[in-house]
Amino acid sequence: MRRVVITGQGTINPLGKSVTETSAAFADGRCGIGELDIRDVDRLTVKVGGQVRNFEPDSHFDRQELALYDRFTQFAIIAADEAVDTAGLSRDEFSRSGAGIVLGTAGGGLNTWDDSYRKVYEEKKRRVHPFVVPKLMNNAAASNISMKYDLIGPSFSVSTACSSSNHAIGLAFQMIRTGMTDIMLTGGSESTLCFGGVKAWEGLRVMSNTACRPFCATRNGMVQGEGAAVFVLEEFEYAKRRGADILAEVSGFAMSSDAQDIVNPSKVGAARAISGALRDSGIALDDIGYINAHGTGTTVNDRTECSAIREVFGAAAETLMLSSTKSMHGHLIGGTGAVELLACILALRHGIIAPTINHLQFDPDCDLDVVPNEARQAKIRATMSNAFAFGGMNAVLVLRSI
Amino acid sequence: MDQAVAKRVIELIAEQALIDVDQVKLDSTPEELGIDSLALVESIFAIEESFDIQVPFNANEQHGSDFDISTVGTIIEAVADLVAQKGD
CATH class of the missing domain: 3.40.47.10 (Thiolase/Chalcone synthase)
Structure with a gap:
């Protein structure tokens, strides 16, 4: 391929x-x-x-x-x-x-x-x-x-x-x-x-x-x-x-549809898109060092997303970093995944993990490393970008360094 | 020819074609002035707004409509008629 x-x-x-x-x-x-x-x-x-x-x-x-x-x-x-x-x-x-x-x-x-x-x-x-x-x-x-x-x-x-x-x-x-x-x-x-x-x-x-x-x-x-x-x-x-400067490799992509509710997200649908993208990419779970979350800041999305990630990643969820850059640029709706991919490329290329800002208090329903408030430096090999739309249509991308 | 209408129509066409008003002659065709199909509908829109008239123009039947756009002169005549009808 x-x-x-x-x-x-x-x-x-x-x-x-x-x-x-x-x-x-x-x-x-x-x-x-x-x-x-x-x-x-x-x-x-x-x-x-x-x-x-x-x-x-x-x-x-x-x-x-x-x-x-x-x-x-x-x-x-x-x-x-x-x-x-x-x-x-x-x-x-x-x-x-x-x-x-x-x-x-x-x-x-x-x-x-x-x-x-x-x-x-x-x-x-x-x-x-x-x-x-x-x-x-x-x-x-x-x-x-x-x-x-x-x-x-x-x-x-x-x-x-x-x-x-x-x-x-x-x-x-x-x-x-x-x-x-x-x-x-x-x-x-x-x-x-x-x-x-x-x-x-x-x-x-x-x-x-x-x-x-x-x-x-x-x-x-x-x-x-x-x-x-x-x-x-x-x-x-x-x-x-042609000797191009290669920023990253797009190595996996998967889509899924919740087929359930016009606004409420489904953990099962999200998990299927996440695991599908990983499978398509052919990389191991613990290769993913950073996930740019859909992370909209609504009660339901963030809880459901964290739960779906835990389900797919199991023990590997403990070591990965997850952040929502929407805390900084807002939700660009149809443009959001594109702007968020910039954070994934930044993480792969320069080892800078963009933070989730405005984070004031830990939520037990979102008990992953959400990189609160301050960016981090970390060398990572692969990243994932989540998007879970109204209408239950999910699309997840995996990038890796090259 | 209604001189006030003529002057204003020529100004609008010149503005649309990005040329000087002196370059717009009564016998110039829109094509000669570099006015393409999109610019033509934009010119008609500008004319409607400027004179507060409704121009019966359909891009699909340019030769069959009452509004003759063959040259700058025919456009002025047609606009003057519509302005006169408005006053009736």
Whole structure:
């Protein structure tokens, strides 16, 4: 079977506008969550979020591009540019190799929906801008990046709520592994921090209005974030031949469906995805030194996730480190797995284990080493990234050093 | 020709084509000005917003519709008609 490696990475998220800035924030345990600065925030109950701050779209895009790019597309393009740049690949090489792109997003152009509804419902305007449809569609980010880099191979968007990015990355991985293509761009992007986007989440009563504190006994819910991360995946021999700097190997992926409840997670479903990814990777349990948890900060997720990990890892659970970086960047919904993969690569490449910040009190239901509050230095060989979506759709990735 | 309408339509078209107003002639076709199909619907949107009118334009039947977009001149005439109807 062909092996698949990561040769490029890029991001823009509440912790930074590049991989370097984000890695520094992970190492410092810095929080990117704060008071929301959005229209009509006074009519929201939830007023905190992980926003991308000091972001000036007009310094990145021209007028025509701005007319066509929703914020989630803008984030995806900025992340893709950095990923392509670090991979050192040219537009010609993408096109020659028949490269493609698979991106995850849950809300797509939600800001565009929100603005347009506002115009016709609230302001009683007679019409909306003609580009509303090409701007809001979920595949807009993937399409615009395909045009920029001449990605003529398999390209589409994936939408499985909070697992979207992991599903996208897993599919891109499988395409290279099975010989469909040699190079893929993949990752995810999300921008749901607008009045309608936050209002919808308020309804479920699972949001914290203070901070995201995964695995802490006094945790009180999730916090939304926004941003994107994009990776370049390549077939191992192809990457070696061109002398690429290999960041990590994607060695395993598994998906499972709880088929049980539309919002409540299932330990059995999560455990099946975790053990499936380990099996697919072919590595031993105790090779996994670090797991980037789904760790949303809700009572039920964190308890269920820890219990599923214990079940699969058994005694090996005692020695592994588990952290939720959502405590720092918030829950990027469809983009979250992509940003969290950056923490896995940081752990493999630089031995820096990003912490779970805001952790105040031990919870016996989450009795694993959750790397509370401060980053750690540790040499590890393999990492895992969990994503367990609403709707019970789970996607787990395994990376290892190379 | 309604000079006020003509001036405003030319400004909107020039803005859309990213060119100077002097480069927009009455006999210029949208194509000659570099206005592609997306830019054309955006121009019509700008015209509707600017004059507060509803333009009966369907990109699928450009030659059969009442709104003649063959040249800048025909567009101005069509806009002027719609503005006049609005006043009736």
